[in-house]
Amino acid sequence: MKSDPLSWLVSLEGVPSAFASARDGVDVLLRDRGLRRTSPELTAESLLRGAHASAVLEGSGSTFDDVRDGAGDEVAMDAVRLSTELLGLAPLLARAPLQALARMHAVVAGGLPESSRGRPRDAESAARLRDIAQVLSAPTDAPALLVAALVHAELATAAPFPSHNGVVARALERLVIVARGVDEKSLVVPEAAHLELRPAYEGRLRGYAADGAAGVHAWLLYAAEAIGVATEASPLRRS
Template sequence: MLAGWVEIAADGVERARAACAELRWHEAYRRRWREVRAEAGVRAAQASAGLEGARLPLELARGYATGTAAAPGPAAPTSAEPPAGPEAVLAGAVRGAAFAERLMPDLGGREGAALPPLPQLLARAHTLVGAGWLAPDALGRLRTTEPARDVTGLGPAPLGREVAARVDLLARTVATSGAPALVVAALVHAEILAVRPFVAGNGLVARLAFRVMVTAGGLDPTGSVLPEVAWAAAPQQYVAAAAGYATGRPEGVARWLTACSDAVVAGAAEARRVADGVLTATLPT
């Protein structure tokens, strides 16, 4: 499945690799990479939540991450449809970013990332990002007869056994693929958006998985590249590229791969701004 993708994405893979390689040697990553990575995670969460309509200040996301702001509590067990307030969505995105960071290998460490099987990773991520604004019995559980309530504009999402079958095929493809990290991450991202395996929160999970894959796969060893910021700056183009993938046509797949590589290149530039800010104690707004 991915053989054709690798050929289509060759130029984008090289551009993304060069941008991430240049970023790696920024002075901030010598001793302060943990600070850069943590700040990048906060910014990734804020941008990802914004794509879900939860457009809230960066300072609030940082407050949720550091514990200086009280995050919304979990939904009541009896609530079938807890309100999806923007603060709860942002808090979920921040929890997801912290989870992603825990899965990333240390910069310069001898041990690589040992990721859980993809279905387990997705279920855990969804449980974290959806807590507080999705019904408890929907957290981490694949849809069966329920329609997806998010990521509109991509055509109908599958139902029933097809949902689990698509996730299983994706997991087997990822587990056996030797394709570049960008290609694998782009596939995972696009499939989650197209299949929408959960009732809601699929976009948050898709972007979290992309973030984990590009770091664990070695493309971005710093764990601080911010493609989410690029996507949040142009949400209509982001959705259009995902819709192109969902058609299954080669030109749609090519457009999606270009969108992912462009976002990584732009995200590396954004990470450089964060790294500069960490060194000078003047983080960009």
């Protein structure tokens, strides 16, 4: 029997309780505010808010009203295009994560030459993508929210694609949360949390890339905190 490759992360100080609290917050939102009021429109609103926030983090200058009206800049429209296909990729993520990652980039990078869409930049990038896919396919007892946070940071810092790596990384976090049953209707908005917490978000990603185990630890604690903000950003709070 293979050992759990993520067990060391679960043993880091404060990490289990932080993610347990984050999951409790999502469960409370969905149970107390969502069961009788969930609709496809709320899911669409969550995805749109997430796409806008992710695009701003990627450099878009479009407002949310621009995006809602279909008048956003290219980065914003790329993020929206990915959001419209994202939930349909949940089954593919579960059975063939590498294909799902390639498809996500192919969708978001519509402006690139076809030969660059869904393809890693080089051999090293291809290896990093395979590593991320292995994390997604390996059996683990780690919380789903932790796995989502981990692959988000791995993809964002590895930047394996020729463009849109941040948008794909944030979409991947959302997709893992959906595919692993935490928020199947995708009503929390993690991208909005990262935008609201932008200095910490960007700082923790830099630390993840540069500071070894300490950087990973700090990122995970940040990511658990961000889920709390993501629940507050849910359209369920406004419905």
